[in-house]
Amino acid sequence: MPPSTLVLLDIDATLLDTQDAGVVAYERASARHFGVAFDFENVPVHGRLDHENYADAVIRHGLEVDHRAEQPAFRAAYGAALAEIATELGGFRACPDIEPFLAAMVADPSIELGLLTGNWEETGRLKIRHAGLDDSIFRVNAFADHGEHRDELVPVAVAAFAALHGDFPARTVVVGDTPRDVQCALAGDAIALAVATGIHSVEVLQNAGAHRVVGTLAPTHDLLEFIRHG
Numbered sequence: 001m002p003p004s005t006l007v008l009l010d011i012d013a014t015l016l017d018t019q020d021a022g023v024v025a026y027e028r029a030s031a032r033h034f035g036v037a038f039d040f041e042n043v044p045v046h047g048r049l050d051h052e053n054y055a056d057a058v059i060r061h062g063l064e065v066d067h068r069a070e071q072p073a074f075r076a077a078y079g080a081a082l083a084e085i086a087t088e089l090g091g092f093r094a095c096p097d098i099e100p101f102l103a104a105m106v107a108d109p110s111i112e113l114g115l116l117t118g119n120w121e122e123t124g125r126l127k128i129r130h131a132g133l134d135d136s137i138f139r140v141n142a143f144a145d146h147g148e149h150r151d152e153l154v155p156v157a158v159a160a161f162a163a164l165h166g167d168f169p170a171r172t173v174v175v176g177d178t179p180r181d182v183q184c185a186l187a188g189d190a191i192a193l194a195v196a197t198g199i200h201s202v203e204v205l206q207n208a209g210a211h212r213v214v215g216t217l218a219p220t221h222d223l224l225e226f227i228r229h230g
């Protein structure tokens with residue numbers, strides 16, 4: 001029997017906490033590549049795709065370059081900076097209760113796991129590995145590379161599930177910490193499970209329209225039942 005439920009997890013503040021290493025890595029990489037450190041003060045980067053944040057920053061700083069042409073070199077500089085910062089910090093922190101939550105789902109043959117994230121693939125995986133988590137358990141994924149906006153990503157992951165298993169999932173659950181995670185779940189006809197381990201409160205996530213909001217992903221019987229059956 002193929003799995004019936006696809007669970008798609010966000011990375012930042014859902015799986016792990018980089019202590020803003022992503023923003024610091026953007027600053028370092030842009031200083032090295034463009035000679036200007038990107039400033040993200042009062043810029044809402046959470047829940048957006050890496051290429052949206054990057055392209056907006058190039059434009060906001062008035063750099064007279066083609067951001068698309070520069071993206072591969074910038075990405076390489078960003079990846080190098082992120083790896084340096086991970087080393088400086090002694091690794092990133094896995095979110096509370098995430099390891100038993102992931103283990104409970106890996107052990108359930110009715111569940112397939114994937115990532116649905118605004119990260120570029122290589123740096124998203126780098127963050128996961130530097131948090132001491134196993135990125136190989138996520139087999140059906142949608143990264144920043146797969147869309148222009150987060151709302152386009154659920155169908156990408158669902159199509160990847162269908163390519164792997166020959167059928168669509170009966171149920172898709174998106175797990176994330178921002179209203180944008182909730183929004184992309186609703187846009188993709190998926191169930192939104194929001195977790196208040198990031199900067200957004202339970203109330204904000206409820207108001208965004210999440211089907212269920214939890215404080216942490218402690219793998220209670222109740223939470224796993226919700227994931228399997230609603």
Ligand SMILES: [Mg+2]
Pocket residue numbers: 010011012013014047176177178198
């Ligand atoms: Mg997040």
